[in-house]
Amino acid sequence: MFNRPVVFVIGAGASADYDMPLGGTLASTIAEDVNFRFRGNSRSEPIRGDNILYELLVSKFNKDGAQLDSYVAAGHKLAAAISSAASVDDALYQLSEFPEAIQLGKACIIRSILKAERNSALKFSPDTGRLPDSAGKDGWIEQVLSIAIAGLRHAQFPEAFKKVTFVNFNYDRCLEHYLFWSFQRLGLSADEATKIVDGLTIIRPYGTVGSVLDGRLDHVPFGDGSRLDVFNMLDRIRTFTESDALHDKEQLERLLSEAFMCVFLGFGFHKQNLDLLARSKNLQKTEVPRILATIYKVHDGNLPALTTALADRLRVNNPRIELLPMKAPELLQELRLRLTLVLG
Structure with a gap:
């Protein structure tokens, strides 16, 4: 279980593992x-x-x-x-x-x-209309879920993500969709799974196409194939060139400041996105203890500048930043022991 605050920053590379487009x-x-x-x-x-x-x-x-x-x-x-x-x-x-x-x-x-x-790896089964139990089991969300529920009884599952923040720069709903069906696979009811997903702390700077949870005003089923009037949904998303990002900047800075660790998964480190994560320059550095970041297929020549950019934006001393040439699931699998010891 995550007993200390952790922030997962999710980029397109993480969703690509579920066949979402880069x-x-x-x-x-x-x-x-x-x-x-x-x-x-x-x-x-x-x-x-x-x-x-x-x-x-x-x-x-x-x-x-x-x-x-x-x-x-x-x-x-x-x-x-x-x-x-x-x-x-x-x-x-x-x-x-x-x-x-x-x-x-x-x-x-x-x-x-x-x-x-x-069409993703998390698509519904045509036979059952549900997410197949085996779908996405090798992905990063399953790895985070597995750590979150470790050592918990069923009755404690609603507490699994209380210390977790997701800063999701993607428009898709893979995270909420996967967790909703996975908690049911683990024995919870649909209502219980809904409450857990509804209670997740997810910050979406660029918004999303809608909630996967039935009954919400902005509900859009995962992978909805109907002919929606998408022109009436444009206010739900922003592009990174629009100035009015769809999140509470003060809340994001507070959650980053409280975190024991910040983990970047499949993040592209675009300057505009890094700027959205920037903490006040009045803060002393080292206030966030540790940053881990996947840099799969990022050339070594970029790493000094990337380390400096992360240090400046998040107010962290360079030695506290680790850039790892892994994909998101690999980082979570290989460093599970460390994550558990530091955050558990």
Whole structure:
């Protein structure tokens, strides 16, 4: 069990273990979806681009041909920007003066995340409509769950994550989805699992497509395949180029200050994301005892600058930062003993 406060910072690399898309894959998919092409002057059905997305645009702007054309043009701008950008977010920043492109990009992100959830390693079984018991057992969430419930009886499971904070920079709901079904696999009722997931401390700087928990106002089933009007859901997410991140900055700084350890899993260390984690420069360094971070496939030449950036943002002395060339599940497996001794 985690008896001391710990913060897990979750990046796209962690979700990639469940077959969720990394930035480059997501960008190329969105570029294909929005690059609408038609036969002649017809606007009835695109011969290139995502038909369902276009149908959503038609249903929303069919009575305003000029507005519909502006979104089609925005799709061309977005596809062109993505072709030379490092990510969808970078492309949207380039197009920040074109609101239609921003809205279209965010709508595509929501649709792409739901589709990726639907096809992920955590997809529902078509036979039972549930998460198969074996799904995701090799992933990082199972490793965290296993540490959290170690030494606990069933009646104590609701206490398993009381000292845990997740700072999740991803839009997907793999974490909540997996824990909801895993607690049921372990013998809890759906209501009991719901209460635990509802009580998790999850900070999402960029929001999410909605809650996986039934009955919530923003409920969207994991991998929802229905034709949602995603244009009515745009306020649920932010891109990293939007200034109004969807979290309480004071709460995040407090939780980081209270943590005995901060563990980065699959994090890309983009400057904007690191800035969102920055603690007050008035704080003395070493106030967070230890940082562990996965740096899978990060070149050694980047490590001195990365260590300095983490030290400056989190107010930690360099020797307290460990960068490990592992994936998220490997770090949690190989260092389980250490995590248990330090945090248990």
